Amino acid sequence: MQWGFYFDQTRCIGCHTCVIACNDWHDIEEASANWRIIKCVERGKFPNIFVAYLSNSCNHCSVPSCALACPVGAITKRSEDGIVVVNRETCLGRGDCKTLCKKACPYDAPRFAEDVDAKMQKCDLCLSRLKENKEPICVEACPMRALDAGPLDELERKHGKKRDAEGFAYSIKLKPSIIFKSK
Amino acid sequence: MKDSNNSTKEKQSKLRNDIVTSSCPHDCGGRCVLNVHVHEGKIVRIESDNGEEPQIRACLRGRAYRQRVYAPDRLKFPLKRQGTRGDGRFKRISWHEALDIIASKLKRIKEKYGSSAILYIGYAGSIGCLLHNKRAVARLLNIFGGFTATWGSASAEGSHFSSKITYGTSYTGNSRDDLINSRLIILWGFNPAATIQTLNTNLNISKAKEKGAKIISVDPRFTDSAATFAHKWIPIKPGTDVAMLLAMAYVIINEHLLDQKFLDTYTIGFDRFKEYILGSEDGIIKTPEWAEAITGVAAINIEDLAREYANSKPAALKMGFAPGRTAYGEQAHRAAAVLAAMTGNIGIKGGNAAGHGWVPIGFIQRNGQFPGLPEGNNPIKEKIHISKLWDAVLKGRAGGYPADIKLLYVTNANPLNQFPNINKGVRAFNKLNFIVTHEQFMTATARYSDIVLPINTHLERNDIIRPWGFGAYYIYQKRVIDSLYESKSDLDICCELATRLGIDNYSDKSEDEWLRELFRLSEDISRDVSNYDTFREKGLHKIKVDKPIITFQRQIKDPENHPFPTPSGKIEIYSQQLANLNNPRLPPIPKYIKPWEGSNDTLANKYPLQLITTHFRSRTHSIFDNIKWLKQVEPHAIWINVADAKERGIKNGDSVLVFNDRGSLTIRVKVTERIMPSVVCIPEGAWFKPNKQGVDKGGSPNILFKDEHSPCGAFCSNTCLVQVAEHFQEE
Numbered sequence: 069m070q071w072g073f074y075f076d077q078t079r080c081i082g083c084h085t086c087v088i089a090c091n092d093w094h095d096i097e098e099a100s101a102n103w104r105i106i107k108c109v110e111r112g113k114f115p116n117i118f119v120a121y122l123s124n125s126c127n128h129c130s131v132p133s134c135a136l137a138c139p140v141g142a143i144t145k146r147s148e149d150g151i152v153v154v155n156r157e158t159c160l161g162r163g164d165c166k167t168l169c170k171k172a173c174p175y176d177a178p179r180f181a182e183d184v185d186a187k188m189q190k191c192d193l194c195l196s197r198l199k200e201n202k203e204p205i206c207v208e209a210c211p212m213r214a215l216d217a218g219p220l221d222e223l224e225r226k227h228g229k230k231r232d233a234e235g236f237a238y239s240i241k242l243k244p245s246i247i248f249k250s251k
Numbered sequence: 252m253k254d255s256n257n258s259t260k261e262k263q264s265k266l267r268n269d270i271v272t273s274s275c276p277h278d279c280g281g282r283c284v285l286n287v288h289v290h291e292g293k294i295v296r297i298e299s300d301n302g303e304e305p306q307i308r309a310c311l312r313g314r315a316y317r318q319r320v321y322a323p324d325r326l327k328f329p330l331k332r333q334g335t336r337g338d339g340r341f342k343r344i345s346w347h348e349a350l351d352i353i354a355s356k357l358k359r360i361k362e363k364y365g366s367s368a369i370l371y372i373g374y375a376g377s378i379g380c381l382l383h384n385k386r387a388v389a390r391l392l393n394i395f396g397g398f399t400a401t402w403g404s405a406s407a408e409g410s411h412f413s414s415k416i417t418y419g420t421s422y423t424g425n426s427r428d429d430l431i432n433s434r435l436i437i438l439w440g441f442n443p444a445a446t447i448q449t450l451n452t453n454l455n456i457s458k459a460k461e462k463g464a465k466i467i468s469v470d471p472r473f474t475d476s477a478a479t480f481a482h483k484w485i486p487i488k489p490g491t492d493v494a495m496l497l498a499m500a501y502v503i504i505n506e507h508l509l510d511q512k513f514l515d516t517y518t519i520g521f522d523r524f525k526e527y528i529l530g531s532e533d534g535i536i537k538t539p540e541w542a543e544a545i546t547g548v549a550a551i552n553i554e555d556l557a558r559e560y561a562n563s564k565p566a567a568l569k570m571g572f573a574p575g576r577t578a579y580g581e582q583a584h585r586a587a588a589v590l591a592a593m594t595g596n597i598g599i600k601g602g603n604a605a606g607h608g609w610v611p612i613g614f615i616q617r618n619g620q621f622p623g624l625p626e627g628n629n630p631i632k633e634k635i636h637i638s639k640l641w642d643a644v645l646k647g648r649a650g651g652y653p654a655d656i657k658l659l660y661v662t663n664a665n666p667l668n669q670f671p672n673i674n675k676g677v678r679a680f681n682k683l684n685f686i687v688t689h690e691q692f693m694t695a696t697a698r699y700s701d702i703v704l705p706i707n708t709h710l711e712r713n714d715i716i717r718p719w720g721f722g723a724y725y726i727y728q729k730r731v732i733d734s735l736y737e738s739k740s741d742l743d744i745c746c747e748l749a750t751r752l753g754i755d756n757y758s759d760k761s762e763d764e765w766l767r768e769l770f771r772l773s774e775d776i777s778r779d780v781s782n783y784d785t786f787r788e789k790g791l792h793k794i795k796v797d798k799p800i801i802t803f804q805r806q807i808k809d810p811e812n813h814p815f816p817t818p819s820g821k822i823e824i825y826s827q828q829l830a831n832l833n834n835p836r837l838p839p840i841p842k843y844i845k846p847w848e849g850s851n852d853t854l855a856n857k858y859p860l861q862l863i864t865t866h867f868r869s870r871t872h873s874i875f876d877n878i879k880w881l882k883q884v885e886p887h888a889i890w891i892n893v894a895d896a897k898e899r900g901i902k903n904g905d906s907v908l909v910f911n912d913r914g915s916l917t918i919r920v921k922v923t924e925r926i927m928p929s930v931v932c933i934p935e936g937a938w939f940k941p942n943k944q945g946v947d948k949g950g951s952p953n954i955l956f957k958d959e960h961s962p963c964g965a966f967c968s969n970t971c972l973v974q975v976a977e978h979f980q981e982e
Binding site (some may be wrong): 078079080081082083084085087088089091092093097099102110112113114115117119120121202203205208209210211212213 | 296297298299301308309310311314315317444447451453454457461473475476478479484486868869879880881883884885892893894923924925927928
C-alpha cells in the first residue's frame with residue numbers, strides 16, 4: 069500500500085494554517101526546517117493576473133531519490149504504507165554530508181535547521197497521529213478543507229488522478245504520492 | 252520549546268496530555284476553538300476543532316499561540332520608566348510600588364484637575380469575552396469619579412452608521428451558509444482570506460463557486476480572496492467606491508432594470524435619490540463616464556457589473572468594511588444598500604442587504620452594549636474621537652476639546668501604534684503628566700509609558716466568549732496554565748487599585764462567581780446554554796441551526812406586521828434623521844463628496860500615491876508582530892505596481908522610504924502586478940520603531956496618516972497620499 073496526499077489548489081487561500089499547525093505539532097522552530105511549504109505562483113500583467121498557492125511537503129515518492137542519495141541509509145521507505153522516514157540517529161547531519169538528500173529531491177522535502185550539525189527532518193505523514201486514527205495535523209487544520217491524506221488508491225477514487233498542479237511538476241522517475249485538483 | 256530532536260517516547264507521552272478548550276480573544280474576524288494540550292503545567296501543543304460540523308477551525312495565528320504565551324519578550328514584572336519616554340529604559344519594580352504610584356497619581360490628578368483630566372483608552376486587545384476586557388479599568392475609573400472616554404471604531408464605523416441609518420440596525424446579514432444560494436457574489440473591498448470574517452466564510456464562498464456562482468472582486472488589490480474566488484477583478488481607486496455604486500444605480504435606472512415594486516413597498520426616498528442620480532439636484536448626471544474619471548474603472552466595466560448585478564437575482568453584494576474606512580466612506584455603504592434595494596436582493600435566500608452584515612445569532616447587542624462586566628456610569632459625558640486624541644491632548648480646552656488631559660490609562664490597546672499620526676501621538680505622550688499601560692509585550696504605547704504592568708494571556712485565566720461577528724456557538728475559555736511570571740489580569744489589578752483608592756465596592760466576587768453572574772445576565776448565552784457547570788467542563792457549545800438565517804425575511808414576507816426598525820418602518824434611502832442634521836457632509840441620501848487626499852486632490856502633485864492599509868494574515872492588528880512562526884510567513888512589505896516601481900528605480904525586495912508631510916518610514920518593497928498603478932499598500936499593525944531621526948524602521952503606516960475621521964466617525968485608514976523613493980541604508 070502507498071499512502072499519500074491530496075491537495076485542492078482551487079480552494080487554497082495561502083493562509084499558512086497547515087504550516088503553522090505542522091510546526092506546532094512537530095516542534096519546528098526554524099523556517100529552514102519547516103516540513104510543509106507554501107509556494108505562490110504569480111503571473112500576468114495588470115489587470116489580468118493569475119495567482120495560485122501550492123501547499124506541499126514530502127510526497128513519499130515511490131522511488132525516493134532522497135533515500136537513494138543518503139550515504140548512510142538513514143532514509144527508508146516503509147513497506148507497509150510507503151511512508152518515507154528518516155532515522156535521525158544515523159543521519160550524518162548537514163555539515164558532514166552536505167545535505168545530499170535535499171539536493172536529490174526536486175520538491176525540497178528534506179529539511180534542515182540552521183545549525184551546522186542539524187539532522188535532516190521531514191514530513192512523516194504524522195505517523196504518530198495515524199496510529200491513533202487521526203488525520204495528519206495539516207489535513208485536520210486546513211480551514212478550507214483543501215488537504216486530504218490516505219492510501220493513494222482511495223484518494224484517487226475520491227478525488228481523481230490528476231498528478232500535477234501550478235507550481236508542481238510530476239516526476240515520472242520518482243512517482244510522488246500526491247494527487248491534485250489543480251487551478 | 253525543543254527542536255524535533257525529542258525522543259519518540261516524549262512525543263508519545265505528549266499525545267496523552269490534558270486537553271483544555273479555549274479560544275482567541277482578539278479582534279481578528281474569527282473566534283475559533285483552541286484545544287490546548289498541557290503537559291506538567293506547560294502548553295505543549297494546540298489543536299483546533301475536529302468535532303461535529305460546522306467545525307470552527309483556528310487560523311495560523313491561533314495555531315501559533317504557544318509561541319506567544321512563551322515568547323521571550325513577554326513582560327514579566329511591573330516596570331518603571333528610567334530614561335526619556337520612548338527610549339525603552341525601564342527598571343523592575345514590585346507590584347506594591349507600581350500600584351502605589353498609580354493610585355497616588357490618579358488621586359493627585361483628580362484632585363488638582365478633576366476627573367476629566369484622566370483619559371482612558373481601552374480597546375480590542377481582548378474583546379468578546381464577558382470578564383477580561385477593557386471594562387475592568389472602566390469600572391474602576393467610573394467608581395473613582397469618571398474619565399474622559401473615546402468614541403469611534405477603527406474597524407467599521409462607516410458600515411455600522413450606514414446600516415443603522417438605512418435599516419435601523421447593524422444586523423443586516425444572512426448567515427454565511429446562505430452564500431451557496433447566490434448566483435452572483437460581489438466581494439467589494441472584502442478580503443476574508445486574510446481575516447477569517449467569522450466562521451467558515453471562505454469555505455462557504457468556495458462552495459458557492461463550486462456550485463456555480465459567479466464571483467467578482469472590486470478592490471484596489473488582487474487580494475488572496477480575488478485570487479482564489481473571483482472570476483473577474485475590477486480594480487478601483489481607494490475612496491471612490493461610492494462613485495462607482497452611484498453610476499451602477501444610474502445604469503439600473505436608465506435601463507429599467509430596477510425592482511420598482513420592491514422600492515414602492517419597502518423603501519422611502521428613492522425618488523430623491525433618483526433625482527440626484529439623474530442630475531436634477533447638482534447638474535451632474537452620475538453616468539459611468541462620470542464615475543470612470545473618479546474611480547479609474549472603465550465605464551464599460553461599470554455598466555457590465557450593473558447589468559450583471561440587476562439580472563442575477565439572487566445576488567449578494569458583500570461590502571467589506573474597507574470602503575467605509577475612507578474620507579466620507581459611509582456614503583459607499585449607504586449607496587450599496589440602495590443598490591440592494593433597487594434589485595430586490597434584501598430578505599431573500601442568496602441575497603444580501605449590503606449592510607454591516609451581522610446576523611442575529613451567537614450574540615445580540617443590546618442598547619449598544621455587549622453584556623459583560625458592568626462598567627457603571629461615567630458622569631463625564633463628553634467623549635473624544637479616537638482619531639483626535641493626540642490633537643485633544645496637545646490643544647485641550649483651549650483648542651475646543653472637552654478636557655485638559657493630564658493622565659492616560661491604557662489597557663487592551665496599542666493606540667500610539669494603531670491610531671493615526673504617530674508623530675503627533677509622540678508629542679501628545681510627551682506632554683502628558685503620567686501614562687500607565689497594561690500590556691503583555693513592550694509595544695510602542697508601553698515604551699512611551701511611565702508604568703507598565705504585565706498582563707496574563709487568556710490561556711492563563713477563565714472567561715466566556717461569544718463569536719466574533721456571528722456564529723452559532725459559545726466557548727468557555729478555561730484557564731489552561733497558571734499566570735506566567737508576575738503577570739496578573741486587569742481585573743486583579745483593579746481590585747488591588749480599588750483598595751488603594753479607598754473604593755470598597757469594586758468587586759465582591761471571585762472570577763468564577765463573576766462568570767456565573769455574567770452567564771446568568773447574558774440573555775443570549777443563558778438562553779442557549781442550559782447549564783453553567785456542564786458548559787465549563789465541555790468548553791465548546793454549538794447551537795443546532797437547521798437552515799441558513801435570512802435576515803429581514805419577515806419584513807419582506809409580511810411588511811404590514813413587520814416594519815424595519817427605522818423611524819419610518821421602511822428602508823430609508825432618504826433619511827429624515829440625517830436631513831435634520833442639516834450637515835452637507837452627511838446628506839440624507841447617499842452622495843459622492845470629493846474626499847481629502849484623494850487622487851484628484853492638488854496634494855497628489857507632491858504625493859502622487861494613494862496609500863491603503865490592509866489586514867495582514869500573520870497579525871491581528873498590532874498583535875503577533877513579534878511571533879517567530881508568524882514572521883516567517885510573509886515579510887512585512889509595501890505593495891507597489893511594477894510601473895510605479897520602475898519609474899522610481901525600485902526593485903522587488905529593496906528597502907524604500909515612504910513619506911509625506913506627517914512622517915516617514917522605511918520598509919521592504921514587493922513589486923507586483925497585483926495592485927493598481929498609483930496605489931500602494933502597507934499592512935497595518937507593524938510595530939513602530941523610530942530611529943534617531945524619527946524615521947520609523949518598523950514600517951507602521953499610521954505615521955503617515957492624517958488624524959481626521961469621516962463625518963460619521965469612521966476611521967480613514969485608507970485615505971492618505973504619500974511618495975515612495977529608493978532608500979539607501981545609512982546604518
